[in-house]
Amino acid sequence: MAIxxxxxxxxxERLATAERVAVLTxxxxxxxxxxxxFRGAExxxxxxxPEELATPEAFEREPVTxxxxxxxxxxxxxxxxxxxxxxxxxxxxxxxxDFTLITQNVDGLHRLAGSTDPVELHGDIWLTRCxxxxxxxxxxxxxxxxxxxxCRCGAMxxxxxxxxxxxxxxxxxxxxxxxxxxxxxxxxxxxSSVVWPAAGLSEVAAMSGATIIEINVEETPxxxxxxxxxxxxxxxxxxxxxxxxxxx
Ligand code: OAD
Numbered sequence: 289m290a291i292x293x294x295x296x297x298x299x300x301e302r303l304a305t306a307e308r309v310a311v312l313t314x315x316x317x318x319x320x321x322x323x324x325x326f327r328g329a330e331x332x333x334x335x336x337x338p339e340e341l342a343t344p345e346a347f348e349r350e351p352v353t354x355x356x357x358x359x360x361x362x363x364x365x366x367x368x369x370x371x372x373x374x375x376x377x378x379x380x381x382x383x384x385x386d387f388t389l390i391t392q393n394v395d396g397l398h399r400l401a402g403s404t405d406p407v408e409l410h411g412d413i414w415l416t417r418c419x420x421x422x423x424x425x426x427x428x429x430x431x432x433x434x435x436x437x438x439c440r441c442g443a444m445x446x447x448x449x450x451x452x453x454x455x456x457x458x459x460x461x462x463x464x465x466x467x468x469x470x471x472x473x474x475x476x477x478x479x480s481s482v483v484w485p486a487a488g489l490s491e492v493a494a495m496s497g498a499t500i501i502e503i504n505v506e507e508t509p510x511x512x513x514x515x516x517x518x519x520x521x522x523x524x525x526x527x528x529x530x531x532x533x534x535x536x
Contacts, residue, residue, distance in 0.1 A: 291507070291517045295525070295532045299516055302499045303473050304533040308386040310471040311377060312464075312489055313522075315393060316478020316504060320523040321368040323395050324361070327480050333357050342451045351444060355436045358447050362413055366430045370401035373477065376526035378402045383534045388467035392479060392486050394449055407464050409456055409486055415448035424448050461485060468493040477503045478522050481510040490514075503529075 290296070303309065315325040324331040326338045333341075336357065340346060347354045378401050381387045389406040391398055394413040398406040417424050420443025427437070427445075437445045450456050464486075468474055474493035481487045490510055494500055502514040503525045511517050518525045 290515070291511070291519055293519055295518065295528050296516060299501055299518070299529060300532050302515075303475075303501070303529065306384065306472040306499075308467075308471045309380070309384045309473045309475065310388045310390060310464075310467040310489075310493065310498075311380070311475040311477060312468075312479065312486065313377075313389070313391045313393060313398070313477045314479025314481075314486075316480075317373045317391075317522045318368065318371075318393055318395050318397050319478065320371040320373065320521055321395075321397060323365055323368050323393075323397070325478075327482075333360055339452055342449070343453055344451055345453070347446060347451070351436045351446075355432065355447075358413065358449075359430070359432045359435060362432070363430050365395045365413060366428075368395065368397065370397045371523045373522035373526045374398055374401035374403070376530045379530050379534075380526075383530075386470070388463070388471075390464045390467065390486075390489065392483065407460050407467075409450070409460055409464060411447070411449035413447065413449065416445040417448040419444050419446055456485065464489055465492055468498070469496045471496075471498045473501060474498040475501045475503070476510060476514070477526065479504075479508070481508045 319325050341354055341357050374397050389403050391406050391408055392410050394411050414426055414428050415424055416427050418439035421441045439445050468489040469492050471493050476490055490500055500514040502510055502517040503522050505521055
C-alpha cells in the first residue's frame with residue numbers, strides 16, 4: 289500500500305504501457321457533478337440507509353417510500369452533467385488498446401460523457417420495469433406522477449435497478465469479471481468498496497496479477513490491498529493521470 293496526493297512515477301510507468309485496463313467506478317466519480325453519494329451524509333434521504341430502501345422487501349412493504357426515494361435521486365441526477373473525471377475516462381479509453389469501464393452507478397453520466405458501452409452493473413435510474421408483465425421502458429419524468437407509477441398493463445412499475453439481495457445480470461457480471469481478470473491495471477475510482485460482488489472485482493484483478501490503483505477522497509477497505517492510492521477528488525486526479533501517461 290502506498291498513498292499519494294499526486295500522480296507517482298509508478299502509476300505513469302504501469303498505466304502508460306498497459307495493454308489492458310479495466311476501471312471500476314462508484315458514486316464518488318459523480319459527486320463532483322452534483323450526484324449525492326450513498327454513504328456520505330449528503331446521500332442519506334430521510335435518514336434511511338441505502339440497504340434499508342434498495343431491497344425487494346422494502347419495495348413490497350412500502351413501494352411509495354421506495355419510489356419517493358428514487359424520485360428524489362432522479363431529481364438530483366436530472367440536471368447533472370459529466371465532469372472532468374468522466375471525461376478523462378473517455379480520453380483513456382481512446383489511448384488504451386483494450387479498455388473496459390465497469391460502473392456501479394445508475395446515473396448514466398459515463399454514457400453521456402461519451403464512454404463506449406460501459407458495463408452498468410446496477411442498472412439505470414431512468415429505466416422502469418413492470419412488476420406484472422416485465423416490460424422495461426425509459427421514463428425521464430421528474431417528478432414522477434403518480435407515485436408509485438403504473439404500467440399500461442395496470443401493474444406497478446419498479447426501478448430497473450439491482451437491489452440488495454437480488455442477482456446481478458450474469459452477462460454483465462461475467463464481462464466485468466473477465467475484464468478484471470485480464471487487466472494489467474485495475475483502476476478503482478470513487479467507490480467505498482463495500483458492496484459485493486462489485487467490490488470482489490478488485491480481488492479478481494489482484495489475484496490475476498493486475499496493478500491496483502485506487503482514487504478516492506478517503507481510505508477504504510481496498511486501500512491496504514491497492515498498490516497505489518491517490519487521495520483526492522476523481523475530477524482532480526483522473527485528468528492528471530491521463531495527461532501524465534499520455535501527454536497531449
Ligand atoms: P458510496 O456512497 O458507498 O461510496 C462513495 C465513495 O466515493 C466513498 O468512498 C467516498 O469517499 C468517495 N468519494 C466521494 N467523493 C469523491 C470524489 N470527488 N472523488 C473520488 N471519490 C469520492 O458509493 P458506491 O461505492 O458507489 O447500489 O456504492 C456502491 C453501491 O451501493 C451503489 O451502486 C448503490 C449503493 O447501494 C445500488 O443502488 C444497487
